Amino acid sequence: MNPTLVLVGRPNVGKSTLFNRLTRTRDALVADMPGLTRDRHYGIGRLGPRPYFVVDTGGLEPAAKVGILAHMARQADQAIAEADALLFLVDGRSGITPQDKEIANRLRRTGRPVHLVINKGEGINQVIASADFHELGFGQGSVISASHGDGVGDLLDEVLGAFPLEAEGEGADEQGPRVAIIGRPNVGKSTLINALLGEDRVIAFDMPGTTRDAISIPFERDGKHYTMIDTAGLRRRGKVFEAIEKFSVIKTLQAIEQANVVILVLDASQDISEQDAHIAGFALENGRAMVVAINKWDAVDDYRRDMLKMDLGRKLNFLSWARFHYISAKAGQGISALMTSVDGAYSAAMTNLPTPKLTRVLGAAVLKQAPPRHASIRPKMRYAHQGGTNPPVVVIHGNALEYIPSSYQRYLEHAFVEAFKLQGTPLRIQFKSTR
Ligand code: GDP
Numbered sequence: 282m283n284p285t286l287v288l289v290g291r292p293n294v295g296k297s298t299l300f301n302r303l304t305r306t307r308d309a310l311v312a313d314m315p316g317l318t319r320d321r322h323y324g325i326g327r328l329g330p331r332p333y334f335v336v337d338t339g340g341l342e343p344a345a346k347v348g349i350l351a352h353m354a355r356q357a358d359q360a361i362a363e364a365d366a367l368l369f370l371v372d373g374r375s376g377i378t379p380q381d382k383e384i385a386n387r388l389r390r391t392g393r394p395v396h397l398v399i400n401k402g403e404g405i406n407q408v409i410a411s412a413d414f415h416e417l418g419f420g421q422g423s424v425i426s427a428s429h430g431d432g433v434g435d436l437l438d439e440v441l442g443a444f445p446l447e448a449e450g451e452g453a454d455e456q457g458p459r460v461a462i463i464g465r466p467n468v469g470k471s472t473l474i475n476a477l478l479g480e481d482r483v484i485a486f487d488m489p490g491t492t493r494d495a496i497s498i499p500f501e502r503d504g505k506h507y508t509m510i511d512t513a514g515l516r517r518r519g520k521v522f523e524a525i526e527k528f529s530v531i532k533t534l535q536a537i538e539q540a541n542v543v544i545l546v547l548d549a550s551q552d553i554s555e556q557d558a559h560i561a562g563f564a565l566e567n568g569r570a571m572v573v574a575i576n577k578w579d580a581v582d583d584y585r586r587d588m589l590k591m592d593l594g595r596k597l598n599f600l601s602w603a604r605f606h607y608i609s610a611k612a613g614q615g616i617s618a619l620m621t622s623v624d625g626a627y628s629a630a631m632t633n634l635p636t637p638k639l640t641r642v643l644g645a646a647v648l649k650q651a652p653p654r655h656a657s658i659r660p661k662m663r664y665a666h667q668g669g670t671n672p673p674v675v676v677i678h679g680n681a682l683e684y685i686p687s688s689y690q691r692y693l694e695h696a697f698v699e700a701f702k703l704q705g706t707p708l709r710i711q712f713k714s715t716r
């Protein structure tokens with residue numbers, strides 16, 4: 282599992298600046314999708330030796346009791362409780378403040394590992410700064426500059442070095458796609474899991490050595506093998522899954538990260554909410570193949586069904602590449618078709634894209650519509666090859682490719698998706714310019 286780093290500190294110490302630096306990537310991972318609203322507090326870090334999750338808790342201030350501030354405070358508390366490492370940011374220019382001391386006491390009580398991070402350290406005397414913050418009780422700390430980048434690499438090496446890298450695809454006897462079922466509370470995730478696992482047979486469910494916290498369960502359905510990732514907020518109780526925990530973004534991210542295909546469950550009896558869109562956005566940013574299950578279809582009338590379909594088109598239009606299924610987990614309806622789409626999405630995500638065909642498709646797309654000029658420069662694409670699977674990555678080589686706008690990138694994505702019939706997975710394009 283990817284370690285989760287949680288950024289804490291009083292307002293203005295540079296948390297969001299560090300968050301942006303840690304989650305930034307040079308590659309165009311997801312073209313800016315119309316309609317995709319990102320949750321700017323949760324991100325995937327790709328800087329440094331290995332991937333990790335980053336959470337920015339916002340400003341930790343004496344908590345309000347009600348309203349949006351209280352809600353944010355609860356989310357922050359939850360993130361702190363679930364952190365693998367807390368990065369406690371302080372401002373090296375202003376020196377130690379009473380609020381820093383208050384936060385230090387609070388963090389000490391959590392029992393989580395805390396790394397003191399002295400920010401805005403460019404050009405200051407590091408020895409004096411470290412001595413100043415020593416009284417917080419977390420050692421001398423790491424002096425960094427979030428805005429310039431100094432010291433950030435060393436900090437990551439130190440923090441991430443504590444977490445062993447696991448071998449890829451753990452359970453050796455696992456076969457078939459790894460599936461995670463995600464969605465906000467009460468949409469019917471546990472009902473769907475139980476419908477899936479109950480129907481045929483759960484393989485080696487009580488395998489010796491499987492701990493209570495085992496995170497994956499192999500199962501078979503219609504003669505095919507799958508592995509269910511123990512999903513965010515759900516726990517096995519005997520042979521069934523139950524929703525027993527409150528919703529956790531971090532656990533959702535972890536489930537997504539471990540899966541090949543995610544089933545995003547929505548509730549037909551409720552409006553599509555911002556939280557639904559955020560959860561979908563996390564899966565998309567992770568590049569996961571996806572199938573959308575609109576559950577409780579049995580509970581709504583025709584009028585509501587029509588309204589909902591319009592709403593889906595509007596609010597989740599950044600998922601136009603995914604298949605949508607209208608199901609009833611409770612009645613067991615629509616589940617076989619749903620799993621057929623899971624199979625399809627998995628094979629699309631794993632497709633082998635041969636270089637000659639990729640380059641041919643690229644050539645045809647450019648012939649039909651060339652990339653726009655940037656001032657007097659015309660980006661020139663020469664050839665393409667595959668750079669990865671799940672999600673499929675197409676690496677395009679050429680000149681001046683940094684000037685290709687995201688709208689043209691989407692046009693190319695579309696061309697590859699059409700040519701290779703890649704339904705159910707996002708596709709990524711990386712540009713490699715040579716000069
Ligand atoms: P947050 O409230 O903790 O999220 O803090 P922000 O990231 O919004 O930063 C607060 C202010 O500090 C902004 O004006 C940043 O530009 C500035 N800042 C952040 N990091 C650095 C740094 O490394 N050096 C300097 N000099 N300023 C910084």
Ligand code: GDP
Nearest residue numbers: 466467468469470471472524577580609610611
């Ligand atoms: P979770 O929190 O996402 O795991 O949701 P649950 O599986 O616990 O389901 C929440 C509630 O929705 C329960 O009362 C279920 O009985 C109900 N529910 C789940 N699936 C369906 C369905 O297909 N139709 C209807 N009408 N209710 C359902």
